[in-house]
Amino acid sequence: MKRQWQTALAGICLLLALSGCANNGKAGSGVKPQNYRQDGYLGQTNTHPGLPGHHIATDYRNDNLTMRQAIQNVPGVADSNVTFNGSDAYVTIKLAEGLAPREIPTVEQQAATVLRFNYPRYTIHVQSMK
DSSP states (O other), X not given: OHHHHHHHHHHHHHHHHHXXXXXXXXXXXXXXXXXXXXXXXXXXXXXXXXXXXXXHHOOHHHHHHHXXXXXXXXXXXXXXXXXXXXXXXXXXXXXXXXXXXXXXXXXXXXXXXXXXXXXXXXXXXXXEEO
């Protein structure tokens, strides 16, 4: 008798398990299947703490160099200096010769826009000097 109950209970559990997985996101089920980015690891690369990430490829030295390169093509910028304090980046722009005083705020704003777009992890502060 005990064996029959065990067999019946195992059969019911098997049916419940199979019926719970059988809808696969079909209409009316209310459950959407989980989709992962096609990275070959079913999305696990984004959660593995041992894999190198963005924090390994960037540091203040690299960010300083690339920030200066990013704003060197902004019209009116002759040179720049970048100083970091935590997540704040203080950028001092040396202005090009012959720049009109009314153009200075525009140059500062363009440089700040380029840096804020490319470096969202920093709070950018821009000032200029002749």
